[in-house]
Amino acid sequence: MGQYTYEILLACGVLSPLVSFWLLVFAGPKLGKPAAGWVAVVLGMGVPLVLATIVLIGWLGETEGGRAALTAGAYRGTWAYIGTIPVTVGVKLDSLTVAMFFMVTLIAFLIFVFSIGYMKGHSDEVAGKSKYHRFFAYLSLFGFSMLGLVLSSSLLFLFIFWELVGLCSYLLIGYYFDKGFASAAAMKAFITNRVGDFGFLIGLMLVFMHLGTLDLDEAATVFAQQYAAGTGIFASHFTLFGWSLATIMGVGLFCGAMGKSAQFPLHVWLPDAMAGPTPVSALIHAATMVAAGVYLVARVYRLMTPEALAFVALIGCLTLTLMALIAIVQVDIKKCLAYSTLSQLGYMIFAMGCGAWIAALFHLITHAFFKAMLFLCSGQVIEGCHHEQDMRKMGGLMKKMPVTGITFLVGVLAIAGTGIPIPGAEIAGRKIGLGGFFSKDEILAVAYVRAFEWDDISKHEEHGEAHGAGHTAAPEPEGSRAMLVADRTQAEHHDEHQPAAAAHGAQSTHDSHGGADRAAIFKDMKKLPSWMFYLAIFTAYVTPFYMMRCWWMTFMGKPRDQHVYDHAHETPLMYVPLVVLAIGTFVSSYFLFRPLIEDASHSATSAAMVLATDGELGTEAIHAAHGWLRWYVGGAFLVGFIVAIAIYRNGLGLAEQLKKVFLPIHTILWNKYYFDEVYDVVWVKGCVLVAHIARFFDTYFIDLLVNLSAAVTERIAAFSGLVIDNHGIDGIVNGIAKTSIDIGGVARAPQTGRIRNYVLFATAVATVVVVCVLAFGMDSGSGAATVASSVAP
Amino acid sequence: MLSIGLTHYLVVAAVLLCTGLFTIMTKRNAIGILIGVELLLNAANVNLVAFDRFREGGLFDGQIMALFIIVLAAAEAAIAVGICINVYKNLATVDVDSARQLQG
Numbered sequence: 032m033g034q035y036t037y038e039i040l041l042a043c044g045v046l047s048p049l050v051s052f053w054l055l056v057f058a059g060p061k062l063g064k065p066a067a068g069w070v071a072v073v074l075g076m077g078v079p080l081v082l083a084t085i086v087l088i089g090w091l092g093e094t095e096g097g098r099a100a101l102t103a104g105a106y107r108g109t110w111a112y113i114g115t116i117p118v119t120v121g122v123k124l125d126s127l128t129v130a131m132f133f134m135v136t137l138i139a140f141l142i143f144v145f146s147i148g149y150m151k152g153h154s155d156e157v158a159g160k161s162k163y164h165r166f167f168a169y170l171s172l173f174g175f176s177m178l179g180l181v182l183s184s185s186l187l188f189l190f191i192f193w194e195l196v197g198l199c200s201y202l203l204i205g206y207y208f209d210k211g212f213a214s215a216a217a218m219k220a221f222i223t224n225r226v227g228d229f230g231f232l233i234g235l236m237l238v239f240m241h242l243g244t245l246d247l248d249e250a251a252t253v254f255a256q257q258y259a260a261g262t263g264i265f266a267s268h269f270t271l272f273g274w275s276l277a278t279i280m281g282v283g284l285f286c287g288a289m290g291k292s293a294q295f296p297l298h299v300w301l302p303d304a305m306a307g308p309t310p311v312s313a314l315i316h317a318a319t320m321v322a323a324g325v326y327l328v329a330r331v332y333r334l335m336t337p338e339a340l341a342f343v344a345l346i347g348c349l350t351l352t353l354m355a356l357i358a359i360v361q362v363d364i365k366k367c368l369a370y371s372t373l374s375q376l377g378y379m380i381f382a383m384g385c386g387a388w389i390a391a392l393f394h395l396i397t398h399a400f401f402k403a404m405l406f407l408c409s410g411q412v413i414e415g416c417h418h419e420q421d422m423r424k425m426g427g428l429m430k431k432m433p434v435t436g437i438t439f440l441v442g443v444l445a446i447a448g449t450g451i452p453i454p455g456a457e458i459a460g461r462k463i464g465l466g467g468f469f470s471k472d473e474i475l476a477v478a479y480v481r482a483f484e485w486d487d488i489s490k491h492e493e494h495g496e497a498h499g500a501g502h503t504a505a506p507e508p509e510g511s512r513a514m515l516v517a518d519r520t521q522a523e524h525h526d527e528h529q530p531a532a533a534a535h536g537a538q539s540t541h542d543s544h545g546g547a548d549r550a551a552i553f554k555d556m557k558k559l560p561s562w563m564f565y566l567a568i569f570t571a572y573v574t575p576f577y578m579m580r581c582w583w584m585t586f587m588g589k590p591r592d593q594h595v596y597d598h599a600h601e602t603p604l605m606y607v608p609l610v611v612l613a614i615g616t617f618v619s620s621y622f623l624f625r626p627l628i629e630d631a632s633h634s635a636t637s638a639a640m641v642l643a644t645d646g647e648l649g650t651e652a653i654h655a656a657h658g659w660l661r662w663y664v665g666g667a668f669l670v671g672f673i674v675a676i677a678i679y680r681n682g683l684g685l686a687e688q689l690k691k692v693f694l695p696i697h698t699i700l701w702n703k704y705y706f707d708e709v710y711d712v713v714w715v716k717g718c719v720l721v722a723h724i725a726r727f728f729d730t731y732f733i734d735l736l737v738n739l740s741a742a743v744t745e746r747i748a749a750f751s752g753l754v755i756d757n758h759g760i761d762g763i764v765n766g767i768a769k770t771s772i773d774i775g776g777v778a779r780a781p782q783t784g785r786i787r788n789y790v791l792f793a794t795a796v797a798t799v800v801v802v803c804v805l806a807f808g809m810d811s812g813s814g815a816a817t818v819a820s821s822v823a824p
Numbered sequence: 825m826l827s828i829g830l831t832h833y834l835v836v837a838a839v840l841l842c843t844g845l846f847t848i849m850t851k852r853n854a855i856g857i858l859i860g861v862e863l864l865l866n867a868a869n870v871n872l873v874a875f876d877r878f879r880e881g882g883l884f885d886g887q888i889m890a891l892f893i894i895v896l897a898a899a900e901a902a903i904a905v906g907i908c909i910n911v912y913k914n915l916a917t918v919d920v921d922s923a924r925q926l927q928g
Contacts, residue, residue, distance in 0.1 A: 784924040786857065787849045794845055 038106045038122045040086050041132060041182055044079035048174035051075035055171060059164025068147040071167035075174050076140040083129075083136040090129045098126065098630065107184065107246070116239075119246045121184035123330075127392065127631035130624050131181045131326060134396050137615065138318050138403045139174055141608035145407050146170065146310040148604030149414055153308070157209050166206055166308070173199035177319050181326070186235055186245045189327070193231070193287065196320045197224045203315060204307040216303035223300040227290015234283025237264070237276065238334065251333035258336075274338055281339025284331045285346075292324025292376045295350040299706050301373055305365040309410030312365060317372050318403040322395045325379040329392055332383070337555040344384025344481075344559055351377030352566040353704065358577040360700045363420045364409045367581045371446065372402055374570065381567060382474040385481045386556065386642040389625075389632050390473035396624045397466030397616070401445040404612035408439040411605050412585060417598045422584040423683060424592035431599035436586040438609040441465070443582045445616050447575035447668040448472070466616060467574075468665065469625070475567055475664050476657040477642045482564040484656070485556070571664050575671025583679045591682070833874035840867035854908045854918040858901065865897045 051074035059067050093101065107121035122128075150166060176195035183189040205217030239245055241264035242253045257263035258277075267276040274282065288294070293301035304316045315321070328335075328343065335343070351374050358370035375398050382391035413420055415432055429436040448471045450464020590596035632641050642653060678685050690697050702708070781792070840863050847860030869890045876886025912918050 784926070786920050787852075790845065790848050794849075 034101065034104050035106060037086055037089065037101065037124055040082045041122060041124070041128075041178075044082040044086075044132070044136065045175060045178045045182055047078040047082075048075045048171040048178065051171040052168050052175060055164050055168035059168055060161070062164060064161065064163050065147065065151075067164035068143075068150065068167050071171050072140070072143045072147065075167070075171035076136060076143045079174065079178060080136040080140045083133045087129055087133045090126070095630070099633075105184065113239075116243060118187055119185050120188060121246075122182050123184035123247060125631050126627040127329065128181055130392075130396065130627040130631070132178060134399055134619075134624070135177055135181060135319050136174075138399055138612070139170075139177070139314055141611055142310050142314040142318075142403060142407065143167075143170060145313075145410070145605050145608040146308075148602045149308065149310050149410055151602075151604075152414060162206075166203075169199055169202045169206070170311075170314070173203070173315060173320070177323070180323055184247055186238060186247060186250070186331070189247075189330070190231065190235055190287075193291070193323070193327070194228065196315075196323060197221065197228070197291070200224075200304070200315050200320055203311040204304045206308055206311070207306070210306070213306040216300075216306040220300040220304050223297050224290040227286050227288070227297055230283045230286020230289070232283075234280050234286070234331075237280040237283060241267075241276070241280070242334075247330055247333075254334050275336070278336045278338040278342075281331070281335040282342050284334065285328060285339065285343055288324030288327045288380070289346060290324070291327070292321050292380060293350075293373055294324070294346045294377065294380055295353065298350060298354065298373050299703075299710060302366050302369045302703070305363075305369050309365065309406060309413060312369070313403045313406030313410065316369065317406045318399040321372065321376055322379070322399060325376065325383065325391060325395050328380065328383045329388060332388060337557055340384050340386070341557060341559065342384070344381055344563060347377045347379070347381030347384050348563040348566055349377070350374070351381055352570050355570045355573045355577065357700050357703050359573065359580070360697055361577075362422050364412060364422050364425075364581065364585060365406070365420055367422070367577065368402070368405055368409055371405075371574070371578065371581075374574065375402065375446065378471065378474060378567070378570075381563070382470075382477065385474070385477045385559065387474050387477035388641040389628050390470050390477065392628045392631075393625050394467070394470035394474065396628075397445065397470055397619050400612055400615045400619050401442040401466055404438055404609055404616060405442040405446070407605070407609055407612065408435050408442065411435045411601060411609065412599075414605070415599045415601060416595045419592070419595045422581065424595050425585045425590075426588045426592075426682075427586070427590040427596060428599055429586040431596065432586070432601050434601060434606040434609060436582075438606070438613045439582055439586065441613045441616055443575075443578040444668070446578050447671060448571065448664065449575075449668045450665055464665075466619065471571060472657065472661060472664050475564070475571065476653055476660050478559070478564045478567050479656045479660060480642070480653050481556075482559045482561045485558040568663065568667075571667045572671055575668040576675045579672045579675035580679055583675060584683075588679065588682055830874055830878045833870055833877075837867045837870040837874065840864075840870060852919050852921050854904075854911065854920050857920065858904050858908070861904070862897060862901070865893055865900075869893055 051071055054070060054074065055062070055067055062070060090098070102125045105122050105124035107119045109117040110120040111118045146166070150163060156162075173196060176192050176199055180189060180192035180196060183192055201217050201221040204220050205214045207213040208217070235245070238250055242250045242257070244250050244253065253263070254277075257265050264277045264280065265275070269276045269279075271279055289297050293299075301316060301321065305312050307316070354370045354373035354377060358367055358374060361367040361370055375394070379391045379394050379398070382388075382394065411432065412425070412428065412435060415435075416425065416428075419425070445465040446467050448464070448467030450468030678689065699705070781788075783789075844860045844863030844867060847863060848857050851857050851860060872886040872890045872893070876884060876890075879886070908918050911923055915922050
């Protein structure tokens with residue numbers, strides 16, 4: 032297919048759910064109960080699934096070079112300018128996009144179909160109006176947002192779609208908003224996500240400010256250059272908690288993932304989100320949206336410093352352990368699966384932090400399949416058991432729900448990492464096993480190497496590349512600046528003296544901007560604490576236990592509640608998607624996705640930072656670890672299963688006894704380490720306290736100032752009005768008037784109106800004038816003389 | 825025998841003038857005042873004619889001026905009597921002290 036064919040097909044796939052959304056928003060009530068759902072199935076996800084399949088088939092047909100060319104030449108347009116920096120809109124087209132796009136559309140399509148069956152039996156009347164069409168409108172909007180998120184080439188658009196999926200999550204958790212707990216859970220999810228997204232926004236702004244672009248690829252290139260040269264963001268001396276600015280940027284971006292993927296301190300919203308309809312839990316809160324956090328980390332992997340990755344590993348490790356332990360004591364079937372989701376997300380994040388980029392994404396995709404399936408099974412169970420979610424009231428449902436029971440078991444086997452670790456037991460060159468068997472093994476192998484043998488690997492690599500002189504092999508904790516300088520020299524050496532190695536780097540990364548810079552980042556990665564590995568492997572044993580416990584309590588043993596048991600039944604519209612997903616679980620474990628992700632790792636990450644058990648990305652140590660770890664991890668599922676079956680084989684009696692023995696531990700786990708309580712005290716009550724303080728401040732300080740200024744103004748006004756205005760200004764005006772009157776009175780006095788007086792004045796004046804003229808006038812003498820002379824004769 | 829000279833005329837004119845002024849100042853009757861004014865004008869006429877008579881090479885211009893004044897006095901008298909009639913119509917008297925409406 033041509034350069035832009037992929038982009039157009041994918042873009043149509045993104046826009047189709049949007050069309051469905053608008054259609055359902057405006058025409059939904061008229062379409063009515065089943066029709067609105069089918070619109071969403073066909074237009075909302077059917078069309079994207081077809082397009083995604085076409086794209087996948089086309090993509091698998093491309094050669095490696097062809098794919099690289101397509102990735103490099105993917106569509107980029109300028110959407111807007113911020114100052115002089117263009118904000119690009121485009122399609123991130125690589126194997127990861129194609130794989131994710133296909134995975135999301137396939138799972139979403141099946142869940143849409145399942146939803147029709149699920150919603151059939153649910154009352155959807157609120158205040159006399161049906162909200163049925165809303166459910167599918169929101170699902171369509173979610174489809175649009177999630178696919179847009181996968182396709183975004185720019186961090187800005189990633190963020191926009193990121194917020195959109197958050198919104199859809201909020202809307203769908205609160206679908207039963209007439210039940211108080213659902214709307215409370217929706218708000219909790221939304222607000223907790225805001226905390227993470229705030230970090231994301233900080234990271235985004237740091238990227239924009241220091242790397243000068245929001246395009247993922249450009250940002251990665253600039254970042255690698257700045258890392259090698261120690262300029263830009265690495266030239267900043269700003270630190271927080273001992274982190275450099277570049278690390279803060281990476282951690283900030285990761286905070287977004289922590290919120291969306293519900294990682295350790297922000298995990299509290301996900302179990303509550305189970306208040307939403309079960310298809311929503313399957314689609315959004317198990318398969319796709321919560322995995323978006325892992326996808327985000329995968330996309331910004333090239334912007335992560337070693338310190339940031341260490342933080343990622345720490346958070347992932349805490350999440351995977353703590354949440355798995357809570358899952359042991361859960362009795363609500365959905366909550367149990369929710370904590371298992373949290374734990375598995377923790378595995379993915381931990382894998383990202385360790386450098387097992389491929390394993391993390393592989394785990395994401397296999398997990399999406401089997402966890403979606405598990406949730407749909409639980410939905411089928413809940414639906415069949417008349418909305419009963421408590422596993423203590425179930426039991427023995429296998430007879431009533433065989434398809435559900437078997438598909439659930441497939442999910443349990445997959446999440447537990449079931450497989451045959453014996454050498455030689457292989458199909459087409461791969462071991463026999465299900466999802467977790469491959470991905471979890473790989474994660475643990477990489478984690479082992481990072482925790483125990485990292486220094487050796489570092490040395491080994493260096494000697495192997497034969498330019499180790501003057502460069503200390505083991506990255507020491509102290510010298511980040513010194514390390515940068517050393518790495519820069521090393522990078523130059525690399526370019527000058529190692530053309531072959533450089534060429535190898537370029538070949539493996541499809542990127543001329545140097546494997547050398549990436550090697551520098553790789554070398555700076557520190558050894559991880561060994562307890563992280565121990566926790567991860569411990570959880571690998573816990574996972575099969577709680578999953579088998581969940582399955583056994585639900586489907587095996589004797590029925591514990593006759594009413595629930597009698598009601599139990601299966602619906603074809605609901606179990607068909609289950610079967611398809613079960614097949615998907617098998618398929619996704621073996622082929623298709625793993626090679627695609629491996630391919631994506633070349634271009635989408637710094638190749639040197641990716642560790643894997645096979646290919647050129649692996650090292651001897653990892654291979655060795657993978658080899659012997661297989662016996663410990665590969666057999667874990669058996670241990671977990673046996674323990675679970677032993678405890679729950681004869682009903683809940685033994686479990687109750689164990690609960691009494693381990694009461695303190697059980698209490699802590701039952702209360703989820705009191706996180707909700709602590710958050711309630713610290714954040715909710717804290718907020719209220721701050722509000723009270725603010726109100727106190729407002730009442731007694733701000734109001735005081737306001738009233739004081741009002742009083743002062745009043746006084747000034749009184750002074751100005753009564754004193755200045757009345758006496759000063761009016762005094763001047765009145766004074767002028769009074770003076771005029773007085774002058775007028777004086778001037779009026781002679782105007783008597785009596786003619787005699789006027790004549791008298793006139794005569795008097797004339798007389799005075801004449802007398803003056805005669806007495807003093809210059810001409811008076813001569814004048815008189817003239818008269819005299821003329822009279823004289 | 826005492827010859828009548830310019831001075832005599834001037835004295836007569838002055839007496840006339842003073843009589844006129846006195847009349848105007850003392851009379852309250854508008855007609856009386858009018859008569860006083862006539863006396864003033866005639867005093868001026870006497871002066872003009874006298875100067876004309878006693879001036880050498882005169883061209884009778886003083887007498888012509890006197891004729892003008894007589895005509896003027898006639899016109900003035902006509903107007904004044906008209907005013908007097910109107911004042912009487914409005915106030916039923918010709919006492920000038922009563923006609924003070926225009927005084928502020």
